[in-house]
Amino acid sequence: MEMGFHENEQNQEFSNLMEIGSGHYGCSHYRRRCKIRAPCCDEIFDCRHCHNEAKDSLHIEQHHRHELPRHEVSKVICSLCETEQDVQQNCSNCGVCMGKYFCSKCKFFDDDLSKKQYHCDDCGICRTGGEENFFHCKRCRCCYSKIMEDKHRCVEGAMHHNCPVCFEYLFDSTRDITVLRCGHTMHLECTKDMGLHNRYTCPVCSKSICDMSNLWKKLDEEVAAYPMPKLYENKMVNKMKFDISFSCVCLWLCRLSDLD
Template sequence: MAATPDGCEHYVRSCLLKAPCCGKFYVCRLCHDGEEKHQLDRFKVREVRCAACSTIQEAQQTCKECDVKFGEYYCDVCHLFDKDKKQYHCQPCGICRIGPKEKYFHCTKCNLCLATDLKDNHKCVENVSRQNCPVCMEDIHTSRIGAHVLPCGHLLHKTCFDDMCITGAYRCPLCMRSAFNMKEFWEDQDKEIAQSPMPTEYRDTTVKIICNDCQAHCTVSFHVLGLKCSSCGSYNTAQYGGTISLSLSL
């Protein structure tokens, strides 16, 4: 595959990687994986070819023949060449992350780099990024798409989270907890229910529910527009069992 000083659609670089798996030259692992039926192991790359003079050489930041700089940023572990995006290599993650480094910290339990404003302010889920995104089922840990941390601690791609919001989905696909602060939505639900009384024969009917947000089991008044948790006020609930009528025959 030909390369230019601009690299490819994925990275800005002036060299091609020699794939240790098939011996072919590709601008990056993503270009390789898009054309081959196997994946390129970035950590096993040993040689590159200069895009300017075509010299094949040991992986390094600058061409030994023409002094072209292969990338503003270079990691000799990941063999990542790219323009400067304030990248840094995180040893516990095992890969390079887009920085700047001082704005991120590595959570040992989550085993992932997170924004510093989440330090002591997020729910840890062990090795959370080693699971695929529950929306698109693609890898999160090594993805070039940023991850969004839900209040429950689960991760999904930022783009997948945005798509959820557009379609009106508001629950974590894994644990069903609310994916963001729903207080205003619940208040609107309260008003709508108050303005829509149930028919007389159902006004004393109750149902058993479980709240997806606080896990409480409650017996609440039945309403077709929503079942409100009496513990935390959430409408993110699920009914179990049948209805119970409290009406008495005289």
């Protein structure tokens, strides 16, 4: 009975340490109970994003700009007792849990478990969404939803480049990313912005990013409604075609331009 009492007491103490200060510390990027000392500039920041916003912005002279190397972080500061220490989940001084989710490989802390964080060894970083919902594509070298496992088109290093619209590096971006039909990737928000400006082709390869069959059908109907003059019926113009569907209207559009 006494052993069981002490065990319950220890469990309660552990639970308290997990909850003390939870949700009350952190920054706009993460809820966490510690800060990090940047190994690159020896300054203290709430997280790597806070560091990058301060040290890698256009307001900083170009030769001073730099990003924080996340895997090289070796010191953290407890937000409750302000003790600086080696990277670990619980504070060495007050014992509080500095992050309910903790990754010793990425030196990453987060109190918001609703994100379903997990570490992908192949990517080498932590991701969100639940490990059970994603798979790592060896050729694309990134994690995709399991819904796409046998359906996506592989592109070597698909996310290891900047978004072709906003130029933010995609691989470790915190914003939602979409995979286009051609296999290229970009931010979902940027894709929607393109649609608002009637842009429906991949910025990288110029192939259609959505089903354009209704548009092609409409154009075919317009072509049929306006037959070409006999003088131009057999005139051919060579044009580069990026999309199979596009080829059916390309010739007609080229011919119209020749009439001007």
